[in-house]
Amino acid sequence: MSKPKPAPWKAVKRWLLPWQPIDTAPRDGSRFVGWGKVGFCTPPSYGKRVTWYGKTSHVPLYGWCHGRNIEDIDLWEPTRWLPITLPASGGAVSGGKKGK
Numbered sequence: 001m002s003k004p005k006p007a008p009w010k011a012v013k014r015w016l017l018p019w020q021p022i023d024t025a026p027r028d029g030s031r032f033v034g035w036g037k038v039g040f041c042t043p044p045s046y047g048k049r050v051t052w053y054g055k056t057s058h059v060p061l062y063g064w065c066h067g068r069n070i071e072d073i074d075l076w077e078p079t080r081w082l083p084i085t086l087p088a089s090g091g092a093v094s095g096g097k098k099g100k
Helices: 009-016
Strands: 032-038 043-056 064-066 072-077 078-083
Touching: 043 078
Parallel strands: none
Antiparallel strands: 032 043, 032 078, 043 064, 064 072
8 A cells, every 4th residue: 555645835825825816914013924926027927925004115105115213114915814823831932944
């Protein structure tokens, strides 16, 4: 009898992390993981960014924001989102590789 093959990682990932349409994302300033077109490359590249609804750094434009600090907040147009959940203990999120 042969062992059952493990499910492909993409299928497992889709099951564990159900992406939601961006129009259902919170607009209260809370952070979440956004997915969308990154940069202005041709062909386009796509990626994930920590995202929230807010204002850009120096111009009073509101929308989906990303950035590393108060002086570097830019708008972008994600198409999907995932909530960021922390463990009940309030510690670090497990499951990732160190340094990534």
